[in-house]
Amino acid sequence: MRDFHLPGRSPVLATSGICATSHPLAAKVAVDVMERGGNAMDAAIAGAVLLGICEPQMTGIGGDCFVLWSDAGGQDVHAFNGSGRAPAAANAAALRDGGHETVPLYTADAVTIPGAVDAFCTLSREHGKLDLADILAPAIHYAEAGVPIAPRVAADWITSSHILKGHARTHYLTGGEVPQMGALFRAPGQAEVLRRVAANGPAAFYEGEVAEDMLAALAETGGAHTAADFAAHRGDAATPISGTYKGRELIEHPPNGQGATAILMLNILAQFDIAAMDALGAPRAHLEAEATKLAYDARNRIIADPDHTARTEFMLSAETARTLAAMIRPDRALDQAAPLTEAMHRDTVYITVVDKDRMAVSLIYSIFHGFGSGIASEKFGILLQNRGAGFTLEPGHPNKLAGGKRPFHTIIPGMLREGGRVIMPFGVMGGAYQPCGHARFVSNLADFGMDPQTAIDAPRSYAADGALRVERGYSDAVRAALSDLGHKVIVPDEAIGGAQAIRIGADGVLEGASDPRKDGCALGY
Structure with missing residues (x-):
């Protein structure tokens, strides 16, 4: 139990259903949907689509999603890949020849x-209870009526607005200026798109006037996308991957997401007695940093479109983990792994829902960088993701840009199972940080007996780009000790990541946790 003398959050306890996500309105809508008879899938989709209006710098219908879920009363976990492909004309050699x-x-x-739109429609049809129109109605309402801009959203708007261009400036700025906290953000064009999708399904988005609006914006900025590229899109069911850490099975979405990296990190950390260390001490942060470097280096070489890579098992192998763990020195930092050529960033939203029948959904949804590509369609204001920056241009690499391929994705939903029982859907936003965030969260639970809210609240560190980012929650003494080990320690301006989780108690009680690093909350009924 937390110290009530200190600032903090108590877990949210309920029995009929809980949603945890990064904006309160989305959490409320998800609970409302469940109270109206919808299941966790209905609620997660309703909340996720609304997050694109509440946090447009993070996500929207111009983005991608990945989803894990377990059926009501079931313990099997399923996956859906809602990521899009590069246009058929995409060509890495042409970009290299252009000097890139x-x-x-x-x-x-x-x-x-x-x-994302195809994924939401497919999952609603195959696994929801309510009509799609009922699920999308809250987002349509708020897109028209407006949503007050929340504090974290306002801060992100300031740091990312410079990339908005053309039509995007019209839709996401106010008279050319960044809107302030508390100002109403409206997206009537997106409301109209959602109405059409509600009535006519994904074809209303991938064909006809809406697709033509997106294609025109892309053509204006030199894009080679065609109507055939949009019309051909379909998401895919996928088979989850998993690994075990101290009795807890971590289930992840397979590539082209980076979930295998989290499993590899935990397999590396399992070679050390983490539980004997201080949870907030330098030795633990050091080992985690070293495991991050090694696991991410493997990731950079292997993870790609599942149709173009066959080495996922290498990352899941215990032998791989033992070999990498043997490279770690407790008294000295490794050199940073070579940086990715593909871009990494933090901007994502995550939502998790568990309903009265104990269907559990873990859904992550993103346009990649803040405001994505900065390109929006003229009429409907659909902001387009820049997930193609996740490709490399390196010849022969499995993740090389090519027409029809899906890029490496940073976003990963998570799920924990123990004793064969699904016990917790969870996610940790934060771009490339996410596997490290998953590993730390699971370790906080397993090694230090933290409850989900405490595990989320605990300070974070992250080794990337030649530096070890250490949040202010760590002491100066820990930062000094890490520096003595050879880490280039910096205190990041922005908090690292953001997490949400719901623990499913064997006693029938649900326990929701939400990261104070974001604007959101857990709500139950």
Whole structure:
């Protein structure tokens, strides 16, 4: 139990259903949907679509999603890949010949076909209870009526607005200026798109006037996308992957997401007695940093479109973990793994829902960088993701940009199972940080007996780009000790990541946890 003398959050306890996500309105809508007879899938989709209005810098219908879920009363976990592909004309050699070493971030070259709308429609039809129109109604309402801009959203708007261009400036700025906290953000064009999707399904998005609006914006900025690229999009069912850490099975979405990296990290950490260490001490942060470098280096070489890579098992192998763990020195930091050529960033939303029948959904949804590509369609204001920046231009690499391929994705939903029983859907937002965030969260639970809210609240550190980012929650003495080990320690301006989780108690009680690093909350009924 937390110290009530200190600032903090208590877990949210309920029995009929809980949603935990990064904006209160989305959590409320998800609970409302369950109270109206919808299940966890209905609620998660309703909340996720609304998050695109509440946090437009993070996500929207021009983005992608990945989903894990367990059926009501069941313990099997299923997966859906809602990521889009590069247009057929995409060509890595042409970009290299144009002088590019990486896919340029804020251009049409980085725009892949948005996959989320098809995923939401498919999952609603196959696994929901309510009509799609009922699920989308809250987002349509708020897109028209407006949502007051929350504090974290306002801060992100300021840091990311410079990439908005053309029509995006019209839709996401107010008279050319960044809107302030508390100002109403409206998206009537997106409301109209959602009405059409509610009535006519995904074809209303991937064909006809809405698709033509997106294609025109892409053509204006040099894109090679065609109507055939949009019309051909379909998401795919996938088979989850998993690994075990101290009796808890971590279930992840398979590639092209980076979930295998979290499993590899935990397998590396399992070679050390983490539980004997201080949870907030330098030795633990050091080992985690070293495991991050090694696991991410493997990730950079292997993870790609599942149709173009066959080495996922290498990352899940205990032998791989033992070999990498043997490279770690407790008294000295390794050199940082070579940086990715593909871009990494933090901007994502996550939502998890468990309903009265104990269906559990773990859903993550993103346009990649803050405001994605910065390109929006003229009429409907659909902001297009820049997930294509997740490709590399390196010849022969499994993740090399090519027409029809899906790029490496940072976003990963998570699920925990113990004794064969699903016990917790969870997610940790934060771009490339996410596998490290998953590993730390699971370790906090397993090694230190933290409850989910405490595990989320605990300070974080993250080794990336030649530095070890250490949140202010760590002491100066820990930062000094890490520096003595050879880490280049910095205190990041922005808190690291954001997490949500719901523990499913064997006693029938649900326990929701939500990260104070974001604007959101857990709500139950």
